[in-house]
Amino acid sequence: MEPLEPVRNGASRPVQMYGEFMGKGVRYAVSLSERELTVRKLCASGKPAPAVFSLADCLGSRAHRDEEEGASVGASFSAYFYPFRRRRWAGAGAARHRVEQRFRVNSGGDARANLEEARRWARAIREGSMRNRLSRTGGVCAEVKSPCRVLLLLNPLSGKGQAHTLFTSHVQRMLQEASIPYTLTITERQNHARELVREADLSQWDALAIMSGDGLLFEVVNGLMERDDWEEAIKTPLGVLPGGSGNAVAASMHHYCGLQPVSGEELLVNCGFMLCKGLVSRLDLTSVCMASSQRLFSFLSLAWGFVADVDIESEKYRHVGAARFTLGTLVRLASLRIYQGKLSYLPAEEPGTHPCSIESTESLTNVPQSISSSLDYANDLQCQNHPLHNSCNSNNALKPKRTHPSVLGPPDSLLVPLDQPVPAHWTVVNEENFVLVLAAYQSHLAEDLIAAPASRLEDGVIHLIYVTAGISRAALLRLFLAMEKGTHLSTNCPNVVYVKARALRLEPLSPKGTITVDGELVEYGPVQAQVHSSLARLIAG
Ligand SMILES: Nc1ncnc2c1ncn2[C@@H]1O[C@H](COP(=O)(O)OP(=O)(O)OP(=O)(O)O)[C@@H](O)[C@H]1O
Numbered sequence: 001m002e003p004l005e006p007v008r009n010g011a012s013r014p015v016q017m018y019g020e021f022m023g024k025g026v027r028y029a030v031s032l033s034e035r036e037l038t039v040r041k042l043c044a045s046g047k048p049a050p051a052v053f054s055l056a057d058c059l060g061s062r063a064h065r066d067e068e069e070g071a072s073v074g075a076s077f078s079a080y081f082y083p084f085r086r087r088r089w090a091g092a093g094a095a096r097h098r099v100e101q102r103f104r105v106n107s108g109g110d111a112r113a114n115l116e117e118a119r120r121w122a123r124a125i126r127e128g129s130m131r132n133r134l135s136r137t138g139g140v141c142a143e144v145k146s147p148c149r150v151l152l153l154l155n156p157l158s159g160k161g162q163a164h165t166l167f168t169s170h171v172q173r174m175l176q177e178a179s180i181p182y183t184l185t186i187t188e189r190q191n192h193a194r195e196l197v198r199e200a201d202l203s204q205w206d207a208l209a210i211m212s213g214d215g216l217l218f219e220v221v222n223g224l225m226e227r228d229d230w231e232e233a234i235k236t237p238l239g240v241l242p243g244g245s246g247n248a249v250a251a252s253m254h255h256y257c258g259l260q261p262v263s264g265e266e267l268l269v270n271c272g273f274m275l276c277k278g279l280v281s282r283l284d285l286t287s288v289c290m291a292s293s294q295r296l297f298s299f300l301s302l303a304w305g306f307v308a309d310v311d312i313e314s315e316k317y318r319h320v321g322a323a324r325f326t327l328g329t330l331v332r333l334a335s336l337r338i339y340q341g342k343l344s345y346l347p348a349e350e351p352g353t354h355p356c357s358i359e360s361t362e363s364l365t366n367v368p369q370s371i372s373s374s375l376d377y378a379n380d381l382q383c384q385n386h387p388l389h390n391s392c393n394s395n396n397a398l399k400p401k402r403t404h405p406s407v408l409g410p411p412d413s414l415l416v417p418l419d420q421p422v423p424a425h426w427t428v429v430n431e432e433n434f435v436l437v438l439a440a441y442q443s444h445l446a447e448d449l450i451a452a453p454a455s456r457l458e459d460g461v462i463h464l465i466y467v468t469a470g471i472s473r474a475a476l477l478r479l480f481l482a483m484e485k486g487t488h489l490s491t492n493c494p495n496v497v498y499v500k501a502r503a504l505r506l507e508p509l510s511p512k513g514t515i516t517v518d519g520e521l522v523e524y525g526p527v528q529a530q531v532h533s534s535l536a537r538l539i540a541g
Pocket residue numbers: 155156157158159160186187188189190191192212213214215216217219243244245246247248519520
C-alpha cells in the first residue's frame with residue numbers, strides 16, 4: 001500500500017516519494033505528493049508538526065554536487081518556494097517571500113548514486129511545480145512553452161533609476177531557480193525597445209519581458225503592432241516586471257489575482273513569480289487614432305485634462321518614485337483648470353457592438369483542458385448571440401473598411417473618419433467643460449491609483465470616467481484620495497460620471513492642452529479610440 005501523507009483538511013493524499021535527509025545539521029523526513037512537499041524534523045522525542053509547502057508556490061528545484069576539499073562526497077537538492085508571507089495586521093498587502101529547502105542525500109551509495117538520487121528528487125519537484133500552476137486571474141488561455149527563452153528588456157532610467165539593481169537583487173535569481181534562460185538587453189535610448197522588437201526574429205523567443213514602467217511596455221506593444229506579421233507578433237507573451245514609477249499594469253495584474261495591494265519590491269517579486277510560472281492571459285488593446293492619421297495601440301489609458309497634466313508635469317519629480325503622482329496632483333489642484341471640448345462614446349451595452357475577438361479560432365497549445373474548453377465555450381456563445389455574428393468569421397461583406405488603409409493592425413470597425421460626425425447611435429455628452437476625461441482599460445493608473453476597479457485584462461470595455469467643471473477643489477481631492485482605495489466611483493459626486501464604452505471620440509476645443517496614451521504624451525487635437533478585445537497576451541496568471 002502507498003504511504004499516505006496527512007493534509008490539512010484531515011484527508012490523506014498518496015505520497016509519490018519519501019526520503020530521509022540531512023538539512024542544516026538536522027535529519028528530516030521529506031515526502032512529495034501531487035501537490036505538496038512535506039518536511040518533518042526527525043527527533044527522538046515527540047513528533048514535531050511538519051512544514052507543508054505547496055507546489056503551486058514552487059518555482060523550481062535543482063540538484064547539486066557536494067564537495068569537500070575538492071573531492072565529491074555527496075549530493076543535495078534544493079527546492080525554491082515563494083509562499084505568501086503571513087502578515088500580522090489585517091489589510092496588509094499579499095507579498096511572496098523566498099524560502100529555500102535544501103537537503104543532503106546520503107543513501108549509503110557512492111557519490112554518483114547520491115547525485116542521481118538528488119536529481120530524481122529535483123526533477124520530481126520541478127515537474128510537480130509545473131503541474132501546479134494556479135490561475136488566480138481566471139483568464140488564462142495558454143502556458144508559455146517550456147523550457148522558455150525570454151528576451152528581457154530593461155530600462156535603466158525607469159523609476160528612480162534602480163531597475164538594474166532591482167533586477168540583479170530579485171529577478172535574476174528567480175529566473176535561475178525556475179531554469180528560464182534569458183537574454184538581457186538594456187535599453188540605450190527612447191524607442192530602442194520599439195525598434196528592436198519591430199525588427200527582431202521573434203521565433204528565437206517564447207516571451208518578451210519588460211523590466212521598467214508602463215512606457216517601455218508601450219514601446220514594445222507598438223513595435224510589435226508595426227510589424228508586417230503583427231497578427232502573430234502581438235501574440236508573443238509579454239511579461240511585466242515593475243521597475244518604473246507608475247507600474248500600472250503590474251499593479252493591475254496583482255489586483256486581478258484578488259490580492260491586497262503591495263508596491264515596490266514586493267510587487268516586483270509577485271510579478272517575477274507570475275513571469276516564471278508562465279501562465280498566459282489575453283489582453284485587450286485599444287487602437288487610438290489621431291487627426292494626423294497616426295494610430296497607436298494602448299493597453300492602459302487615454303487621458304485629457306487633469307490626469308494627463310499631472311502625468312506629464314510630475315516627470316520632474318521622478319526621483320521620488322511613485323509619490324510623484326501625489327505631488328503632481330497637489331500642485332495641479334492648486335491651479336485647477338477647465339478644459340473645453342466635445343466627448344462622445346459608444347456605450348458598451350449598445351446592441352450590435354460586441355467586439356468579437358478577431359482570433360476566436362486561435363489554437364491554444366498546452367492549455368489545461370478545463371481552462372481552454374470553458375474559454376472556447378464562452379467565446380462561441382458571445383459570437384453566436386451577437387447580431388453581427390458574421391463579422392466573427394470570414395464573411396467580408398460585413399467587414400468594415402479600415403479607417404486608415406496604410407496602417408497595420410485590425411480594422412476599427414466602430415469608428416468613422418475623424419472629419420465625419422460620430423454615428424447617430426453614439427452618446428454625445430452635453431457638457432463641454434471638463435476637469436478631466438479618462439478612458440481606462442486596466443484597474444490601476446499607478447501602483448496606488450485604482451481608477452477602474454471593475455476592469456479586467458480582457459473585458460473588451462473602455463472604462464470611461466469624466467469629471468465636469470463645477471467640482472470643488474475639496475471634492476476633487478476627495479475623489480483622488482478615494483481612488484487610492486478604488487472607492488471613488490461610489491462617492492456620489494454629481495460631477496463624476498462613469499460609463500462603460502467600446503469606442504470614444506474626444507475633440508478638444510481649448511487651443512492648448514495635454515493628451516496622454518498609456519502615460520505617454522501624444523499630439524494634441526481630436527482623437528478617437530476603439531477597444532480590440534484579447535488582441536495581445538500577458539503573462540499574468
Ligand atoms: N535608455 C533609455 N534612455 C532614455 N529613455 C528611455 C530609455 N529606455 C526607455 N526610455 C524611455 O523612458 C520613458 C520612461 O520609461 P518607463 O515609462 O518605462 O518608466 P517610468 O516612467 O519610470 O514608469 P511609469 O511609466 O510606470 O511611470 C519611456 O518613454 C521609454 O520609452
